[in-house]
Amino acid sequence: MAANSDFSFAGSNASVKNNSPNEKGRNGLAKIHTQKKKAEAGEVCHDDSGPTVKAQTIDELHSLQRKKSAPTTPITGTPKAAFAAALSEEERQKQQLQSISASLASLTRETGPKVVKGDPARKAETPKVSSHSHVTEPFHYAPTFSTSDSALKFTHILYNLSPAELYEQAIKYEKGSFLTASGALATLSGAKTGRSPRDKRVVKDETTTDELWWGKGSPNIEMDEHTFLVNRERAVDYLCSLDKVFVNDQFLNWDPNHRIKVRIVSARAYHSLFMHNMCIRPTPEELENFGTPDFTIYNAGQFPCNRYTHYMTSSTSIDLNLARREMVILGTQYAGEMKKGLFSVMHYLMPKRQILSLHSGCNMGKGGDVALFFGLSGTGKTTLSTDHNRYLIGDDEHCWSENGVSNIEGGCYAKCVDLSGEKEPDIWNAIKFGTVLENVVFDEHSRDVDYSDKSVTENTRAAYPIEYIPNAKIPCVGPHPKNVILLACDAFGVLPPVSKLNLAQTMYHFISGYTALVAGTEDGIKEPTATFSACFGAAFIMLHPTKYAAMLAEKMKKHGATGWLVNTGWSGGRYGSGNRIKLAYTRKIIDAIHSGTLLEANYVKTEVFGLEIPTEVEGVPSEILNPVNTWFDKAAYNDTLSKLGGLFKKNFEVFASYKIGTDNNLTEEILAAGPNF
């Protein structure tokens, strides 16, 4: 130990005698020596009184702080699990890398990319190496004479990293990533701050030609198989050209019988953390037995598509190939594309199994009563399903099967614009370590987020694991719904705050999928724009809307669910003259639906839409329940009401020629359940 030996600032040999001329530094000052004498003189002065560290070097010290992760516990029981357990850890890692190399393989070159696990910044670690066709130890691989130098390099795989590791990757390497005061990771999604539905393409092949919804109103814009492969190759080459890529192996759907294994390959820690939060996180045991994914996303969002490629109309392309079970993302880094892309896949896979996929939030009361919240973006699915008095099953994507409801995801994706801790405490408190905060503005010093600042975008978002909501129901499943709540944010201000619907009306409004939001917050925009999006999610459905509607009708009838239409939008006039209905009032209305008291209320029927509206709701001023009362200018009210009714009628025309389900009466009833005037 060097602890008590002499030392000098000049680093000269301690044996050099005092006062020798050699001891003068270049500037002529005498070197300063510390003396051994202190200890000899019996003084009690020590440099450090604590125990010394058990390391000889700084590197050794650093290595002491990182403990190797505990090996995963082998599962016993099934013969398959016993076999898995028999695999050595090394063999298992090899297989995992082989599977990832296969995912990343070019479809034209003979060998897959050379992949090694771990962070390229940590050179000291011995890497495990794999290529598509063979796995070898590092630097013992046979030379490959492939088509290009890309075959000679390694791509490092950062596999299912933890949030802490992903934070470090993001903050170190991704510009615009910062730690906020509450511990969330603030990040930028780049040029795109929302989805690009017009750039979504679906491969039209023999099967999907017949199965999917194509043409007017459909979100499925066709592309051929070959073009898909061109884009896939572009994405894969881009990803393999990088030093490192992130790979997430996770699950979708909490219903164990219909769980899907998904793999997400991406270039940004932001994307990996986003999906870590949004998909279901496997346990170490589940990950050990993950095997081959059922669906793979190649997210090369920083890299554009090639505009010379057939079907490409911009630099962005989100391509879905159901036969290959793959999705390619080029030219957009908006993370919501991955989440909603997988939702589209579920909208295809689940109905094939007689399971209804739903663009809805879902929660459950203490007594087990389940409610669904349908609605387009910004209508309140996330806000209203996150309810301190109820168990949260999920905020956005669900399945309704013979066994009840299940969440597809493992996290929530909340809008943050104007978020306040008083009005939405559960969402506010979920914005902590692990949460991804997209495109928010924060104080550069304190790192306090200003949720009212829309400088980057109005669509600021927080993605957090569902268990960050204190009363989340884990596992995220529940019994059959009792209430089906359709949310519309009506910026025309003519829909009642709440209406009770019969089954035909529920179907009519479900197929219509209405909302009207204000186009933006800039001045000059006075006219709300009506949006009709079939099944409250036309951007994500894959089959014809009537298929989902028929399933919903059948399930609601069978399980006796009640439909409701709730306007979370304007009251007392349209946007510009009226105001948005207070969230506190909407919550009271929703409370009365859940408790069953609203079912027992007295109802009157409205003009034009023929909606049944209650005369009283506890905690809500009665005069607002019929919108006509809240408008000062009654003539303007009537005009606006007729105008909206007309828009509904026009939108429904295309559905009038479709049969809904097997029951002819239902089709007739649904057609009659719309506005009449």
Ligand SMILES: Nc1ncnc2c1ncn2[C@@H]1O[C@H](COP(=O)(O)OP(=O)(O)O)[C@@H](O)[C@H]1O
């Ligand atoms: N009366 C209301 N009901 C529901 N949300 C409201 C209401 N008034 C204002 N809001 C705000 O509208 C937004 C609803 O967005 P969100 O719940 O994320 O919608 P979705 O999940 O359906 O996309 C939130 O920012 C919420 O605070």
Ligand SMILES: C=C(OP(=O)(O)O)C(=O)O
């Ligand atoms: C993520 C989205 O969902 P929502 O706005 O419905 O929460 C979206 O539509 O991009």
Ligand SMILES: [Ca+2]
């Ligand atoms: Ca949504």
Ligand SMILES: [Mn+2]
């Ligand atoms: Mn939402």
